[in-house]
Amino acid sequence: MQTDRYGVQVEHAKQDPAAMQMLLEAFEPLLWHEANRYAGRIEREELHAEAQLAFLEAVHAFEGTRYFPVWVKERVHARLRNWARRKSFEPVGCLPEQVDPQATAAFRRILWDELFQSLNAHERAAVRAFLEGQSSASLAKATQVSPSAVDRWRWRAFALLRQQLQTPADFIDPNAL
Numbered sequence: 076m077q078t079d080r081y082g083v084q085v086e087h088a089k090q091d092p093a094a095m096q097m098l099l100e101a102f103e104p105l106l107w108h109e110a111n112r113y114a115g116r117i118e119r120e121e122l123h124a125e126a127q128l129a130f131l132e133a134v135h136a137f138e139g140t141r142y143f144p145v146w147v148k149e150r151v152h153a154r155l156r157n158w159a160r161r162k163s164f165e166p167v168g169c170l171p172e173q174v175d176p177q178a179t180a181a182f183r184r185i186l187w188d189e190l191f192q193s194l195n196a197h198e199r200a201a202v203r204a205f206l207e208g209q210s211s212a213s214l215a216k217a218t219q220v221s222p223s224a225v226d227r228w229r230w231r232a233f234a235l236l237r238q239q240l241q242t243p244a245d246f247i248d249p250n251a252l
Contacts, residue, residue: 081143129154198232
């Protein structure tokens with residue numbers, strides 16, 4: 076039930092690597108466009124490689140019930156969006172593997188305490204409430220402000236924490252703890 080002109084090309088590309096390469100080259104502008112949407116946070120080449128993988132998976136999953144270019148765009152976009160989200164939560168740095176787990180825990184505790192103390196009282200309350208599973212409404216009621224104010228505190232706190240974690244700081248040797 077392939078109704079678009081790409082249906083035959085896609086079926087042929089599933090069987091023939093040369094046809095797959097030609098199809099991939101035809102869709103390169105779309106792949107670069109989707110990769111550029113997340114450029115800046117992640118390297119363009121890394122995003123493009125992930126877009127190509129998503130394209131290849133989309134070709135093999137295509138059943139001909141939809142218009143192929145729309146199918147590919149949706150699949151590539153979803154893959155890059157999810158991949159970029161996972162990538163943004165990867166650790167900024169890493170500790171040496173031979174470090175004592177207790178020293179690592181102490182290091183993380185010191186780092187967290189310093190980060191937490193860099194926030195103002197409202198931001199600390201919003202983060203603490205979030206970590207304890209409290210809703211914005213419950214904290215708003217306790218502090219007699221609107222829930223949107225609590226949401227702003229939380230948003231600002233996480234933005235500051237994210238910024239501080241991505242900014243190179245003086246390295247603290249966990250072995251010295």
